[in-house]
Amino acid sequence: MTTSTIILVGAAILALIIVTILFNTMVGRKNRVQFAFAGMDAMLKKRFDLIPNLVAAVERYMKHEREVLLQLTTIRSRATAGGMEKDDLVQLDNRLTSTLRSVFALAENYPQVRASNNFLQLQGALNDTEEQIAASRRAYNAAVTDYNNGCGMFPLNVVATLMGYRPMAWFEISDVERRNVNVRELWS
Amino acid sequence: MTVHECVAEAMDNGLGSALESLEEKRLQMKRGNGRIMFGGAGLTLLLMGWLVSIQSSAFGYVFVAAVAVIICALWIRSRNSSMACQFKDEAIPLLLDAALPGFRYRGANCVGEDEFDACGLFRSPDRYNGKDYFEGVHGRTALHFSLVHAEERYETTTTETDSDGHTTTRTEEHWRDIFKGLFFSADFNKEFHGRTLVRAGKAGLFSGLFGNLVKLEDPRFSSRFRVYSSDQVEARYILTPRLMERLLELESSLGGFEASFIGSWVYIAAGGFPYNAFEPDVGRPFTDPAQVTKTLGWIFHVVGIVEELDLNTRIWSKR
Numbered sequence: 374m375t376t377s378t379i380i381l382v383g384a385a386i387l388a389l390i391i392v393t394i395l396f397n398t399m400v401g402r403k404n405r406v407q408f409a410f411a412g413m414d415a416m417l418k419k420r421f422d423l424i425p426n427l428v429a430a431v432e433r434y435m436k437h438e439r440e441v442l443l444q445l446t447t448i449r450s451r452a453t454a455g456g457m458e459k460d461d462l463v464q465l466d467n468r469l470t471s472t473l474r475s476v477f478a479l480a481e482n483y484p485q486v487r488a489s490n491n492f493l494q495l496q497g498a499l500n501d502t503e504e505q506i507a508a509s510r511r512a513y514n515a516a517v518t519d520y521n522n523g524c525g526m527f528p529l530n531v532v533a534t535l536m537g538y539r540p541m542a543w544f545e546i547s548d549v550e551r552r553n554v555n556v557r558e559l560w561s
Numbered sequence: 562m563t564v565h566e567c568v569a570e571a572m573d574n575g576l577g578s579a580l581e582s583l584e585e586k587r588l589q590m591k592r593g594n595g596r597i598m599f600g601g602a603g604l605t606l607l608l609m610g611w612l613v614s615i616q617s618s619a620f621g622y623v624f625v626a627a628v629a630v631i632i633c634a635l636w637i638r639s640r641n642s643s644m645a646c647q648f649k650d651e652a653i654p655l656l657l658d659a660a661l662p663g664f665r666y667r668g669a670n671c672v673g674e675d676e677f678d679a680c681g682l683f684r685s686p687d688r689y690n691g692k693d694y695f696e697g698v699h700g701r702t703a704l705h706f707s708l709v710h711a712e713e714r715y716e717t718t719t720t721e722t723d724s725d726g727h728t729t730t731r732t733e734e735h736w737r738d739i740f741k742g743l744f745f746s747a748d749f750n751k752e753f754h755g756r757t758l759v760r761a762g763k764a765g766l767f768s769g770l771f772g773n774l775v776k777l778e779d780p781r782f783s784s785r786f787r788v789y790s791s792d793q794v795e796a797r798y799i800l801t802p803r804l805m806e807r808l809l810e811l812e813s814s815l816g817g818f819e820a821s822f823i824g825s826w827v828y829i830a831a832g833g834f835p836y837n838a839f840e841p842d843v844g845r846p847f848t849d850p851a852q853v854t855k856t857l858g859w860i861f862h863v864v865g866i867v868e869e870l871d872l873n874t875r876i877w878s879k880r
Contacts, residue, residue: 497878512797518776
């Protein structure tokens with residue numbers, strides 16, 4: 374084998390290695406986005422699963438707030454029916470967050486609810502899940518940022534274009550969620 | 562209550578008389594130190610007289626003087642240190658009774674080596690000691706802390722060849738600090754199962770090679786710390802934007818630290834924390850309120866980490 378053949382074969386192997394690394398990097402980043410989304414989805418489901426327990430714990434005492442509780446149940450039914458797009462799910466989650474905050478704010482008017490261990494445990498669990506959902510969203514956004522950087526920066530963008538990868542959107546909180554909850558405004 | 566109010570209350574509840582008795586002992590010790598110096602000087606003069614009689618070289622005088630100074634200094638230092646320990650053992654529990662009821666102090670103890678190892682921030686030390694162990698519950702948060710000095714051994718080998726071609730290899734043992742400062746552990750207000758480390762210094766190009774790096778959104782926090790975690794989501798569950806801000810504030814008040822979050826506990830290792838923070842000044846009267854005020858000020862500063870990190874807020878499933 375001549376020297377030039379060795380150099381050519383070496384260059385081809387090197388190019389193959391580089392392309393493989395770039396390809397695997399982009400696949401890895403996309404998988405991380407999907408993994409982060411799945412994690413967030415699991416957290417959303419966990420929160421939806423807590424709703425029936427919350428309603429059962431408070432409906433006996435909060436009879437005058439039947440409308441709010443009904444709203445909670447409706448949101449949950451829609452979420453568990455499935456077949457929702459990512460954006461719809463996010464919107465529903467935002468509505469659930471606001472409604473839950475309202476329920477907790479209204480519960481302050483019911484001493485029996487506040488004294489119930491079951492309610493306090495559920496409130497803790499729901500607060501926990503909300504924090505975990507926020508963390509999952511941030512993890513998802515970090516994964517999307519990494520992926521989008523790959524789609525936009527050379528040389529990964531070349532591979533991304535060849536693979537048909539397009540930049541993805543971040544999860545952003547709604548304007549309603551940015552504002553503090555005003556129970557009177559929401560339920561009057 | 563402020564530090565001064567707590568000191569005033571402790572003074573009324575027995576600290577005042579304890580300090581008077583300690584001051585008595587300090588004055589006795591001071592007189593004893595004077596006698597040691599006087600005796601040392603007399604003995605040195607006697608030995609020098611003897612050296613004159615045997616017509617010793619100048620080296621003899623220097624040697625005798627140096628040995629006398631070293632022995633006296635070590636002796637006095639040991640007496641001062643024992644006096645300081647006595648002060649802490651008697652005064653700090655009385656201060657704690659007034660300021661932080663339920664807290665316990667053990668001057669000769671420190672956070673266990675197992676816990677130090679388990680925090681995941683340092684290599685396992687070859688020599689480990691510490692002092693000033695405090696434990697208690699502040700609000701709803703159980704905590705303990707102490708000063709810790711962890712060292713590792715290393716060896717240097719030097720090879721020398723003399724003019725005859727003989728080679729001598731000499732191995733020397735040395736010690737270097739792994740950590741020296743405050744080690745603080747507290748029950749975190751959230752439940753978690755993974756392992757998240759907050760390291761001092763921003764992430765570099767190769768930081769990702771040393772663990773699962775977590776890229777957080779706060780640029781100010783990321784410029785001061787780099788975070789590694791076994792779980793990306795859990796790291797963000799712990800390090801909320803608010804906690805990142807609080808950690809930055811804590812950094813300025815503690816003068817640099819590293820932290821780990823393991824088994825629902827937070828561990829903080831502050832290397833910049835003064836190792837003599839709880840020591841009294843044995844050169845000044847123990848009855849001076851500034852002595853106990855300074856000690857209690859440092860205790861409040863450390864226990865205040867609970868408020869700085871908002872650990873008493875228990876709105877999550879962990880109560």
